[in-house]
Each structure stands twice: as structure tokens, then as C-alpha cells.
Amino acid sequence: MNDILSILRDNWTLLLIGQYPNGPLGGLAITLILSAVGLALAFPVSVLLAVARVSPIWILRIPATVIVYVIRGVPLIMFIFWVYFFVPLLIGRTVSGFTTMLVTLVIYQAAYLAEVIRAGIEGLPKGQFEASRALGMSYMQTMAKIVLPQALYNMLPAMVSQFVSTIKETSLGYVISVNELTFAANQINTTLLTKPFPVFFILALIYFVLCFTLTRFARALEKRIAAKRAGASQVQVRSPSPSLTAEAA
Amino acid sequence: MNLKIDFSVLLRDDYPKWIIDGVVTMLQLTAYSWLLAMAIGIVLAVIRMSNNRWAEYAVAGYVEYHQNVPMLVQIFIWYFAVPTLFPEPVQQWFNAQRSDFLFAAIAVGLCMAAYVSEDLRSGIRAIPRAQMEAARALGLSYLKACRIVIIPQALRIAIPPLVNHTVLLFKNTSLAMAIGVAELTYATREIESQSFRTVEAYLLATTVYLGISLLIMACGAVLETKFRIKGR
Numbered sequence: 238m239n240d241i242l243s244i245l246r247d248n249w250t251l252l253l254i255g256q257y258p259n260g261p262l263g264g265l266a267i268t269l270i271l272s273a274v275g276l277a278l279a280f281p282v283s284v285l286l287a288v289a290r291v292s293p294i295w296i297l298r299i300p301a302t303v304i305v306y307v308i309r310g311v312p313l314i315m316f317i318f319w320v321y322f323f324v325p326l327l328i329g330r331t332v333s334g335f336t337t338m339l340v341t342l343v344i345y346q347a348a349y350l351a352e353v354i355r356a357g358i359e360g361l362p363k364g365q366f367e368a369s370r371a372l373g374m375s376y377m378q379t380m381a382k383i384v385l386p387q388a389l390y391n392m393l394p395a396m397v398s399q400f401v402s403t404i405k406e407t408s409l410g411y412v413i414s415v416n417e418l419t420f421a422a423n424q425i426n427t428t429l430l431t432k433p434f435p436v437f438f439i440l441a442l443i444y445f446v447l448c449f450t451l452t453r454f455a456r457a458l459e460k461r462i463a464a465k466r467a468g469a470s471q472v473q474v475r476s477p478s479p480s481l482t483a484e485a486a
Numbered sequence: 487m488n489l490k491i492d493f494s495v496l497l498r499d500d501y502p503k504w505i506i507d508g509v510v511t512m513l514q515l516t517a518y519s520w521l522l523a524m525a526i527g528i529v530l531a532v533i534r535m536s537n538n539r540w541a542e543y544a545v546a547g548y549v550e551y552h553q554n555v556p557m558l559v560q561i562f563i564w565y566f567a568v569p570t571l572f573p574e575p576v577q578q579w580f581n582a583q584r585s586d587f588l589f590a591a592i593a594v595g596l597c598m599a600a601y602v603s604e605d606l607r608s609g610i611r612a613i614p615r616a617q618m619e620a621a622r623a624l625g626l627s628y629l630k631a632c633r634i635v636i637i638p639q640a641l642r643i644a645i646p647p648l649v650n651h652t653v654l655l656f657k658n659t660s661l662a663m664a665i666g667v668a669e670l671t672y673a674t675r676e677i678e679s680q681s682f683r684t685v686e687a688y689l690l691a692t693t694v695y696l697g698i699s700l701l702i703m704a705c706g707a708v709l710e711t712k713f714r715i716k717g718r
Contacts, residue, residue: 306700307696309653309699310653310657310695310696310699310700310703311657311692311695311696311699312657312658312660312661312671312695313657314660314661314663314671315660315671315688315691315692315695318674318675318688319688319692322684322688401554404556405554405555405556405557406556408556408558408559409556409558409661411558411664412663412664419556419558419559419562423562426566433566433567433570434567434568434570434571436567437559437562437563437566437567438563438567440559440562441551441555441559441560441563444554444555444556444559445550445551445554445555448553448554448555449550449554452550452553452554
């Protein structure tokens with residue numbers, strides 16, 4: 238316990254912000270920036286992929302399906318190495334570990350998020366689509382104005398969960414020496430040499446507190462949205478029916 | 487940029503041996519950690535159903551820890567931190583074994599057990615309560631009702647998420663390279679750094695991973711149709 242406190246006291250800035258302001262920003266700050274920016278950039282790509290996945294036009298649907306399956310079938314670490322070697326070749330100059338990791342996360346998360354959004358689109362009652370087509374809206378208008386806004390709203394909790402996955406995935410930046418939280422903890426471990434347990438305990442604890450809070454938030458959000466959906470679609474039911482909540486969980 | 491792809495370079499030197507050993511190690515790691523995940527996952531799901539509040543909290547804690555801490559960090563904890571808690575002779579014994587492989591299998595297995603237990607739990611919860619009541623009313627004991635009415639249905643419902651998590655487990659074994667387990671990703675990096683044939687080495691590894699993942703998904707789809715509960 239004393240070890241843990243003294244390690245925290247001596248190294249908390251390294252864990253939080255790395256060597257900043259005397260050096261590059263690192264630690265938890267980079268972990269959070271990577272996950273937030275990564276997911277934000279992956280979002281538009283994933284919407285396009287999801288719409289292509291449910292599209293009636295096979296020339297859009299099949300390539301999108303192949304992309305999603307390929308990305309989901311290969312470990313993240315493989316993509317990190319692909320990006321690590323090929324982005325410099327493609328653009329003709331070296332890129333930082335941060336950029337490599339960011340590009341990887343965008344590719345990887347876009348595929349996963351696309352499946353989340355597709356589930357949201359397919360989870361909407363067919364009548365919504367039919368009604369808006371009957372009102373004379375085009376396919377694209379229906380998608381943009383009726384289907385996507387509802388699907389994305391219902392999928393908010395799943396997107397928070399996706400953020401948790403992204404935070405956990407940034408730890409793989411360690412293998413290409415991105416200056417994130419896991420890397421910082423390993424640095425501390427190498428300097429202290431004899432105290433791996435307290436160091437890794439602290440590392441796990443930071444991730445746990447961060448991700449657990451977000452998971453809880455996602456669950457609370459889920460309950461709220463499920464209740465709202467139950468209230469909107471079933472006038473007679475006073476409490477959300479068990480089948481509805483089970484579906485949302 | 488040399489984009490002439492020539493897989494024959496992978497047949498030079500010791501590369502074929504490295505690749506085969508890497509694939510074998512990867513499959514062993516997957517098999518051992520899968521068995522561990524299933525065994526512990528079932529135990530956790532049973533404990534959680536036991537209606538003992540403290541046992542439930544303990545399982546919930548287990549699940550939350552393993553789901554909210556990155557896999558890589560869990561592997562580091564098992565490999566770097568846990569052995570230091572043991573006395574010196576035990577540590578030396580660990581070092582004499584393939585401790586990297588052992589701890590990687592434990593870390594991956596225990597982590598995925600959390601996901602497996604959640605899959606089984608939601609499978610059990612999806613069975614309407616009335617089924618249990620009906621089974622009991624027909625004179626079956628609690629255990630017998632579980633065994634012949636509830637569990638067979640719950641397992642069938644749990645097949646799709648279990649297959650997803652099997653793919654996830656398989657992909658996660660690649661992280662063992664971070665502690666020096668010579669599985670496929672590790673072998674690929676070695677070959678790449680010796681031969682500089684980046685494209686060939688990574689294309690091969692990516693294809694192997696993708697092939698096995700798709701195979702697991704296909705087997706899962708077959709199981710799912712085979713064991714579908716009629717009327718669901």
C-alpha cells in the first residue's frame with residue numbers, strides 16, 4: 238500500500254500528462270485524446286459503411302460487407318503493423334506513433350461501429366421506412382431524415398461502450414512506443430525495477446475507474462432510452478415490458 | 487517502394503519453421519485459453535445464479551475487472567507482476583518453464599471467462615420463468631429442471647455471443663507477442679526484421695488470422711442453425 242502511494246506521489250504527472258510541458262504530451266492525456274479523436278473520425282466513416290451494408294444496391298453492399306468482415310477477422314495488432322509500415326510508404330514521409338495509432342483506430346473502430354449502427358438501423362420497425370417512402374421521400378431522404386436520426390439515438394449507449402473499447406485498444410500503442418498510459422507505466426516499471434506489482438496495479442486501476450464509470454453511464458443511458466422507447470411505442474404499457482428491456486440489454 | 491510480391495522469400499532460411507511454430511503456438515494458446523475460459527465461465531455463471539448476494543457481488547466484480555481493463559494490461563500483470571508475489575524458488579521454477587506461454591494462456595483465459603459467463607447468464611435469463619415453474623410443477627427437482635429444461639435452451643441461445651467471443655479470444659492471443667510468446671504475430675515480426683519482406687510476411691499472417699476467424703464464424707453459423715430452438 239505504501240509502495241502504491243509513493244509511486245503515485247512520485248510519478249503522477251508522468252502517468253497523467255507524460256513529460257509535458259518539458260517534452261511531448263503523454264500518459265492518460267494521450268490515451269484519452271487518441272480514443273476521442275479516433276472514435277470521432279471513425280464515426281462518419283462508420284455511418285457510410287453501415288448505410289452501404291443495408292443498401293439494396295449490391296455494388297455498395299458487398300464491398301462494405303467484405304471490408305467489415307476482413308477488419309473484424311484480423312487482430313488489431315496486425316493493423317497497427319500494416320499502418321506502421323505502409324502509411325510512410327504511401328505518403329512518402331515518416332509519421333509519428335500517435336498518427337499511426339490514430340489511423341489504425343479509425344480503420345478498426347469504423348468497422349465495429351458500422352455493425353453497431355447497422356443493428357440500430359435494422360432494429361427500427363419496418364413501418365418507419367415504408368411510411369416515409371409512402372410520403373414521397375426518396376431512399377436517401379428516408380435514411381438521412383427518418384432512419385438514421387432514430388437509429389443513432391437508440392444506439393447512443395452502444396457508442397459509449399465503443400468508446401470504452403477504444404480506450405482499451407489504445408493500450409496497444411505500447412507495441413509501437415506510442416507515449417500513452419500503458420507505455421508510461423512501463424517506463425516507471427523499468428526505472429523502479431523492483432516494484433512491478435504496485436506499478437501495474439495502479440495502471441489497471443486507472444483504466445478500471447475510467448472504463449467502469451463509462452460502462453455505468455452507458456447502462457444508465459440504455460435504461461433511459463429503453464423506457465422512452467417503450468413509452469412512445471406502447472401507449473397501454475405502464476412499465477417497460479420485460480421483453481423490451483431484455484432486448485436492449 | 488518494391489511492390490513485387492514474391493511469397494517464395496518466405497521459404498528461405500528458417501522462415502517456414504518459424505511460421506509453422508508460430509501457427510502451432512497460436513493454436514495451442516487459443517485452445518488452452520478457450521478451455522480455461524469455458525470452464526471458469528460456466529462456474530461463474532452458476533455462482534451468479536445461486537441467489538447468494540455476496541457470491542453475486544464477487545462474480546460481478548470479477549466480470550467488471552476483466553471487462554474494463556485492457557487485455558494487454560492483464561497480460562502484463564500476470565507476466566510481470568503476479569510472479570513477484572511468490573517466494574524466490576517458485577519464481578525460479580516459473581522462469582524455468584515456458585512461463586510466458588503459461589501466463590499468456592491464463593491471462594487470456596481468465597479475461598474471456600468474464601465474457602463467457604455473461605453470455606451464459608443472458609442465455610439463462612432469456613428463458614421465461616414460467617418454464618422453470620412448469621418443470622417444477624411436473625415434479626422435476628430444481629437441479630433436474632435446470633439440467634433438462636433450462637440449460638439446454640440457454641446454451642442454444644448463447645451460441646452466437648459465445649462464437650463472437652471465441653473469435654475475440656483467438657484474436658487476443660496475438661497480444662501474447664508483447665511478452666515474447668513466439669506465436670504467429672511474433673514470428674511475423676521476426677521474419678520482417680530479418681528479411682525486410684514486409685508485404686509478404688504480413689500478408690501471410692493476416693490471411694491466416696482472417697481464415698481462422700472466418701472458419702470459427704462459419705462453424706458458429708452452422709451450430710446456430712443446427713441447434714435453433716423451434717419457434718424462436
